[in-house]
Amino acid sequence: MxxxxxxxxxxxxxxxxxxxxxxxxxxxxxxxxxxxxxxxxxxxxxxxxxxxxxxxxxxxxxxxxxxxxxxxxxxxxxxxxxxxxxxxxxxxxxxxxxxxxxxxxxxxxxxxxxxxxxxxxxxxxxxxxxxxxxxxxxxxxxxxxLVFEDFDWESDMPLETPIEDLIVYEGHVRGFTQHESSGVKNKGTFAGIREKIPYLLDLGINCLELMPIYEFDEYEHSKTNPETGELLINYWGYSTLNFFAPKSGYAATGKFGMQVDELKTLIKDLHKNGIEVLLDVVFNHTAEGDHRGPTISFKGIDNNTYYMLTPEGYYFNFSGTGNTLNCNHPVVRSMVLDCLRYWASEYHIDGFRFDLAAILGRAQDGSPLNNPPLLESLAHDPVLAKCKLIAEAWDAGGLYQVGSFPAYGRWAEWNGKYRDTIRRFLKGEEGLIGELSQRLQGSPDLYSTRGTAAGINFITCHDGFTLYDLFSYNEKHNEANGENNNDGNNDNFSWNCGCEGETDDAGINILRHRQIKNALSILMVSQGIPMILMGDEMGRTKYGNNNTYCHDNDLNWLNWSLIDKNADIYYFARHIINFRRNHAVLRNRDHFRNADYKGTGYPDISFHGTQAWNADWSESSRVLAIMLDGGHAKNGYATDDTVYFAINMHWEALPFELPHLPQDKSWYVSVNTDMPSPYDFHELNNEPVLENQYSCILGPRSVVILLGK
Amino acid sequence: MSFTISSEISNKVAILTLGGSLDSSSASDFQSEIQKVAGESPSEMVLQVSELTFMASAGLRMIVFAKQKLGPSVQIYLVKPQDQIIDTLQMTGFIHSVHIVDKYPV
CATH class of the missing domain: 2.60.40.10 (Immunoglobulins)
Known part of the structure; x- marks a missing residue:
C-alpha cells in the first residue's frame, strides 16, 4: 500500500x-x-x-x-x-x-x-x-x-543458553562500578557495566542477574542515621514505582531521557559476548506502602484491583513492606504478563528472578492457591516460552515453598536449603552428610520430578553476608542501618574462624581464604545452577553488615582494588568457574540414576569417603567424596573426564583412598584448597598427574578436585 | 541555541552542516534535509557537526533513519562532534551507525 x-x-x-x-x-x-x-x-x-x-x-x-x-x-x-x-x-x-x-x-x-x-x-x-x-x-x-521503541537490535536475540549451563553473577547496577577504583568513565550506570564486560568474560560467568532496575525512588523512606548523620536511602531498589520503566538514575544518559537506549545497548553487548541478562523483578508490592503511604499510581487509579485488601480495607502485608500486589486478580495478572512480555520482546531479556515469588501464588484473600493462575500463565506464555523463570520461593508472610513451588515444568527457584546446608557444613556442623549429598547432586530430594536445573544453588546473595563475611563474622553488625542492629537475618550459619571481624592473625586469614575457596569449589561442582554474589570472587566485605539495603557508599560499592589485595581468591574463583564450564559432567539436567546405564564400568555417580566406595554417612562424619563418571556426562549425551571431588570439613588432615580408574587413565590434580596460592589450583588442561594414584591427603577443612583422564 | 542546517551534494557526496541544538522540534528539519539529499542517491553522507551543541534522542534517531534511507552501503561520517555528543552516541549504541572523524575527506 x-x-x-x-x-x-x-x-x-x-x-x-x-x-x-x-x-x-x-x-x-x-x-x-x-x-x-x-x-x-x-x-x-x-x-x-x-x-x-x-x-x-x-x-x-x-x-x-x-x-x-x-x-x-x-x-x-x-x-x-x-x-x-x-x-x-x-x-x-x-x-x-x-x-x-x-x-x-x-x-x-x-x-x-x-x-x-x-x-x-x-x-x-x-x-x-x-x-x-x-x-x-x-x-x-x-x-x-514516552519512549522510542525503535532500537536497532541488528541480529541480536535472547541467547537461550541451556539453563543447566548458566553461571549466574548477581550484581547491582550502581554498586558494580560506582567505586572510584572501578576505573570506568560512567560510574554506577548501565554504560559502566558495559565497560566491564571484558572483566565478566575473564571471570567466566555467562549470566548477569541485575538487582531491580525498574524505576524506583531512592529517596523512599530515606532518613538520616542519628549516629553518623549519613543519609540512608532505598539503595537496593526493591520497591517498584513502575514495572515497565527502567531506572533512569542508572543511566548516564538518563538526564537526556535515553535510559532505554543505554540499557538496550548494554544488553546487546552482553549478548554479543555470550552473557545472558536476568532481571530481579519485584511484583509482590509497590512503592505506595500501606494506608499511610503516598498515592503515586495504582492506589489512586484502582486500589481495589491492584492491592490485596483486608475486609476492613487495609493492606495485607505479605511482602513486609506495607502492601501486597493483587497478583491473581485477572487485571493485575494481565499487567504482569504484559510487562514481562514487554521486557522479553523489547529489551531481549533472557529471564526473570521473581522476588518473594510465593506471593504470586496467593489468592486475592491472601490464601495460597493450589493452581495459581498467574504462575501457570507465565509458565505457558508463548512470548516467555524460552525465558528463564526463577522464583524466590518464599514470602514475608511465612509461605515457604522451596521444593514445592508450583512449577508447571518451567519454574526454577532459589534453593535456600542449598545455602543453609552448605553454610552449616562449611562451619563444621556434623550430621549433615546425607543432606549435603542431596545438595551436591542437585537436590533430588526437593526436585525429584523437576531435574537438577530446578534449583539455583547459592551460598550468598544480596541478602545476608558476603562470602568473605561468612567466614569473618559470627554475628551481624548492622548498626550503620540505624535500626539498633534489629534488622537483617539472625540465622546466618556463619563462622568467624576465630576472631570477629578484621584481624592481623595470619593463621585466621589463611583459613578464611581457604574457606572461601572451599565454598566456591563446592558451589561449582554441585549439580544445579550456581549463582555467585558480585564481589565474592575477590573477597568483598560489608564489614559484617548483612542487610545493606540503605547504603550508597563503600558498604555496597564494589572496591576493585580487592582483586589485588585478594589476588589468590580472584584467580581461584576464575579457575573454578572455568573448570565448571569446561566439564559437562558437572552440568546434568536430569538427576543421576546411581547406575551404569552407559556400560562404562562405573555408575554415573558414586559416593566415597576416607575409604573408596564407602562413604561415611554417620552422625559424626564431616567428610564426603563424590566421583562423577565422565562417560555419563550430560546424562549420558556427552563424554567428559571423570571428576572426583573430596571435601574434608574436619579440623584435622585425613587420607582419602581413591577409587581405581581404568588402566589407561590416571588421576590429575585440578584443585587442592589446602595448598597456598598459586598451588591451590592448576590451569585447565595442564593439570599435573597425582603422585600417589591410590590415596590423597586432604588438609584440614579443605577440598580436592581430581580429574580422571 | 536554535538549530541550523544546510546541505550540498558534491561528487556524489552529500554534505550536511548542522549547528545549534538538535531536539525533537528540529529533528523534522534534519529529516527533510536527509530525504532531500537521499533523492540524489549519494555514495557517502558527511555530517559537519562541530557547531552542534546538543543532540537529543529524536536527533540521534535521524542518523539511523539516514542509514536506513540511504542503504547499508552508504557510509555516514560525523565530522568533529563535540565530546558530549560522542559520549551519548557511545552509551546509546548509535555510534555503530556512523564513523567519527576529525575531517573529511578522511
Whole structure:
C-alpha cells in the first residue's frame, strides 16, 4: 500500500479540541501511551472511577499545560482511551486524575487532587539523575513519559543458553562500578557495566542477574542515621514505582531521557559476548506502602484491583513492606504478563528472578492457591516460552515453598536449603552428610520430578553476608542501618574462624581464604545452577553488615582494588568457574540414576569417603567424596573426564583412598584448597598427574578436585 | 541555541552542516534535509557537526533513519562532534551507525 493511502485514514485526524489541544477517540489496547501517526494513544483502566482526566506537562514544568477530561463516549467498559495530536514525544510528561469514591472500607481511595502515574508508562521522570535533590513541593513527582521503541537490535536475540549451563553473577547496577577504583568513565550506570564486560568474560560467568532496575525512588523512606548523620536511602531498589520503566538514575544518559537506549545497548553487548541478562523483578508490592503511604499510581487509579485488601480495607502485608500486589486478580495478572512480555520482546531479556515469588501464588484473600493462575500463565506464555523463570520461593508472610513451588515444568527457584546446608557444613556442623549429598547432586530430594536445573544453588546473595563475611563474622553488625542492629537475618550459619571481624592473625586469614575457596569449589561442582554474589570472587566485605539495603557508599560499592589485595581468591574463583564450564559432567539436567546405564564400568555417580566406595554417612562424619563418571556426562549425551571431588570439613588432615580408574587413565590434580596460592589450583588442561594414584591427603577443612583422564 | 542546517551534494557526496541544538522540534528539519539529499542517491553522507551543541534522542534517531534511507552501503561520517555528543552516541549504541572523524575527506 502506498504511503499516501495511510494518510487518508480518517482516524489520523482530530475530532475534538480543548484549549488548542486536538484529540479524538482512542484505541482501548494496548494500555499505556503509544505513539501513533500524528499523535499519542492514551489508554487506562479503572473499575470504579467515575471520570478520568488526562494531564499534560511540559518536561519539568511545575504546572500542567493542559487537562483533558475523557468524554463519556470515550469510555469503553472500564477503560478510557484517547488519541491526542501534535505532542512532542521528547518533552511530554503525562498523568491522570481519577475521580471516584474515597471509601477505604470498600477498597476505594480515589483522590482527584492527585496526579497519577500511568501503570503502563515506559519511562518515568522525576529521578532522572541518581540522588539528585528532588523538589519536594512537586505536585507530580513521578511523571509518565514516552519512549522510542525503535532500537536497532541488528541480529541480536535472547541467547537461550541451556539453563543447566548458566553461571549466574548477581550484581547491582550502581554498586558494580560506582567505586572510584572501578576505573570506568560512567560510574554506577548501565554504560559502566558495559565497560566491564571484558572483566565478566575473564571471570567466566555467562549470566548477569541485575538487582531491580525498574524505576524506583531512592529517596523512599530515606532518613538520616542519628549516629553518623549519613543519609540512608532505598539503595537496593526493591520497591517498584513502575514495572515497565527502567531506572533512569542508572543511566548516564538518563538526564537526556535515553535510559532505554543505554540499557538496550548494554544488553546487546552482553549478548554479543555470550552473557545472558536476568532481571530481579519485584511484583509482590509497590512503592505506595500501606494506608499511610503516598498515592503515586495504582492506589489512586484502582486500589481495589491492584492491592490485596483486608475486609476492613487495609493492606495485607505479605511482602513486609506495607502492601501486597493483587497478583491473581485477572487485571493485575494481565499487567504482569504484559510487562514481562514487554521486557522479553523489547529489551531481549533472557529471564526473570521473581522476588518473594510465593506471593504470586496467593489468592486475592491472601490464601495460597493450589493452581495459581498467574504462575501457570507465565509458565505457558508463548512470548516467555524460552525465558528463564526463577522464583524466590518464599514470602514475608511465612509461605515457604522451596521444593514445592508450583512449577508447571518451567519454574526454577532459589534453593535456600542449598545455602543453609552448605553454610552449616562449611562451619563444621556434623550430621549433615546425607543432606549435603542431596545438595551436591542437585537436590533430588526437593526436585525429584523437576531435574537438577530446578534449583539455583547459592551460598550468598544480596541478602545476608558476603562470602568473605561468612567466614569473618559470627554475628551481624548492622548498626550503620540505624535500626539498633534489629534488622537483617539472625540465622546466618556463619563462622568467624576465630576472631570477629578484621584481624592481623595470619593463621585466621589463611583459613578464611581457604574457606572461601572451599565454598566456591563446592558451589561449582554441585549439580544445579550456581549463582555467585558480585564481589565474592575477590573477597568483598560489608564489614559484617548483612542487610545493606540503605547504603550508597563503600558498604555496597564494589572496591576493585580487592582483586589485588585478594589476588589468590580472584584467580581461584576464575579457575573454578572455568573448570565448571569446561566439564559437562558437572552440568546434568536430569538427576543421576546411581547406575551404569552407559556400560562404562562405573555408575554415573558414586559416593566415597576416607575409604573408596564407602562413604561415611554417620552422625559424626564431616567428610564426603563424590566421583562423577565422565562417560555419563550430560546424562549420558556427552563424554567428559571423570571428576572426583573430596571435601574434608574436619579440623584435622585425613587420607582419602581413591577409587581405581581404568588402566589407561590416571588421576590429575585440578584443585587442592589446602595448598597456598598459586598451588591451590592448576590451569585447565595442564593439570599435573597425582603422585600417589591410590590415596590423597586432604588438609584440614579443605577440598580436592581430581580429574580422571 | 536554535538549530541550523544546510546541505550540498558534491561528487556524489552529500554534505550536511548542522549547528545549534538538535531536539525533537528540529529533528523534522534534519529529516527533510536527509530525504532531500537521499533523492540524489549519494555514495557517502558527511555530517559537519562541530557547531552542534546538543543532540537529543529524536536527533540521534535521524542518523539511523539516514542509514536506513540511504542503504547499508552508504557510509555516514560525523565530522568533529563535540565530546558530549560522542559520549551519548557511545552509551546509546548509535555510534555503530556512523564513523567519527576529525575531517573529511578522511
Amino acid at each position: 502506498a504511503e499516501s493511502n495511510f494518510d487518508t485514514r480518517i482516524d489520523y485526524y482530530p475530532t475534538h479540541e480543548h484549549e488548542g489541544i486536538k484529540y479524538r477517540r482512542g484505541h482501548v489496547l494496548p494500555f499505556g501511551a503509544t505513539m501513533v501517526p500524528n499523535g499519542v494513544n492514551f489508554s487506562i483502566y479503572s473499575s470504579a472511577a467515575i471520570s478520568c482526566t488526562l494531564v499534560l506537562f511540559e518536561k519539568g514544568a511545575d504546572q500542567p499545560y493542559a487537562e483533558i477530561t475523557f468524554p463519556e463516549e470515550f469510555r469503553i467498559g472500564n477503560t478510557y482511551s484517547m488519541i491526542v495530536f501534535d505532542l512532542d514525544f521528547e518533552t511530554l510528561e503525562y498523568g491522570y486524575r481519577m475521580d471516584g469514591p474515597f471509601e477505604p472500607e470498600a477498597g476505594h481511595r480515589f483522590d482527584k487532587t492527585k496526579i497519577l502515574s500511568d501503570p503502563y508508562a515506559k519511562a518515568i521522570g522525576g529521578r532522572d539523575k541518581w540522588l539528585a535533590p528532588p523538589n519536594w513541593d512537586n505536585i507530580y513527582p513521578h511523571r509518565s513519559r
